[in-house]
Amino acid sequence: MKKILLAVAAGLLASASQADTQYKILVLAMPSKYHYEYIPVARESFEKLGKLHAFEMTYTNKPEVFDGDLSQYAAVMFLNTPPEELNEARRKKFEDYMKNGGNAMLVHRALIIPPNTWTWYEKLVGRHVGNHPMLQTGVADVVDRNFPATYGLPERWIWSDEWYVFDDPYKIKIHPVLNVDETSYDPTKIWPGQVSHGMGKDHPVSWYHHVDKSRVFVTALGHDGNMYKDPQYLAHLMGGLWWTATGKGAR
Template sequence: MLKTLAMIAMLAVAQAPGDPHLPAKVMDRDAPTLPAGLKGAVLIVSKTNGWRHFEHIPHSNVVLGEIAGTLGRKSFTTENAAVFNDRDLRHFAVVVLNSASGAFMTSGQQAALERFVARGGGVAALHAAGDDSHKEPWYDATIIGTTFIGHPGGDDHIQSAKVVVAQPQHPVMAGVPREWMLRDEWYSFSGNPAARGMTVLAQVDEASYRPGAKLAMGAAHPVMWVNSHAKGRVFYSALGHEPEAYDDPNVHRVLTNAIRWAAR
């Protein structure tokens, strides 16, 4: 009887679903088949080998595809990182890394993305595409320029806070108010990416929410910036944990501007 109960318990554990935030890590080897007619298109990649934001990814992928359409560009959405190869990337003007996390590219795939940016291709990296699961030196230096150190947890995990535009003349900030309130998960970083050559476009006002002593960055707490030195145009936004953020008119405007700007 005890042996039977033990076997039942083991089977129950084996069948118990894992944490959907932590899916199995998979390295893709076979590239997806692209639809015909892609030229100057928007590639939306939400590949997850780290923390998976399953709450927002389905909705935000749809919104990003709709934004591409309003810009007169076709889009292709995938979670297959093998799309990062020279042949396929030539169909796209910009790559959107939509909370793509973890080590989701092989060395060859990252090298293809590096060449894409080097020949002028754009990148818009969103939310978890800038978390601390990205360890590659090129990615760190070119896409992020700082290190994610955490966000408030517990009852303070999601808070309303004031976003303040720091570069209102930049094309990505066109039509965006100088200040607005947004409910989100607020990332903190080890330092200001401006110290490594990035141009900060917007900050979060720490007086408008509770970052916690260990996560406070002071008056300069960046949440959106661009790499002004890459040959291709590179944008990063820490915003976007909540699905509703992608329906916020100001976030939607920023994403539209960023994809247009990055795609030239």
């Protein structure tokens, strides 16, 4: 009888846990030449966020996950992942997921893809990454205080990162949520033999937009692994994730 009661109790706890899960996300965190130390750090932080905010997560560095059923995920996140690593079949699976109402969140290195490699994805990002100066401390200004990715941030946020430079070859309309103040760092400070220029006053570093019925949140921030322990940065990511997965939180 005792074993039966324990089994029933375990079943009830499992049911309660499942009932408390609001949605499920897929996080693809693949290593690249300059981005690999972040993977275990980010995983631990996202697992804590999942427990705190009651969402379920598949966290993997294996692109084979795209061979499975993507429709179970409220959002797919490319976390510092080189998107060109996906083969043609997996790219098609992701495109079909988005065309059928899926949602995407793209973080830092995931914004970069070689030209003419995957045009559909570059349009999904909404901007093309040209280059970036050396990592420097700068000030990110909140542009949209009504978007969840800015709720945990000050109006002027001191942050150190690679301030990506963008252009807009496809004329995609985006809604910036953070701009970087180029007077707070040197946009021309780059390695010998390379040239970097700023973008001026209009220099977004995080934004959102819609592709058909799908939600897309983008942040260029997140170069260093230690950033994935920072409460303000995690609040930025969580706000973007919440909106991406549910469409809620924006005013």
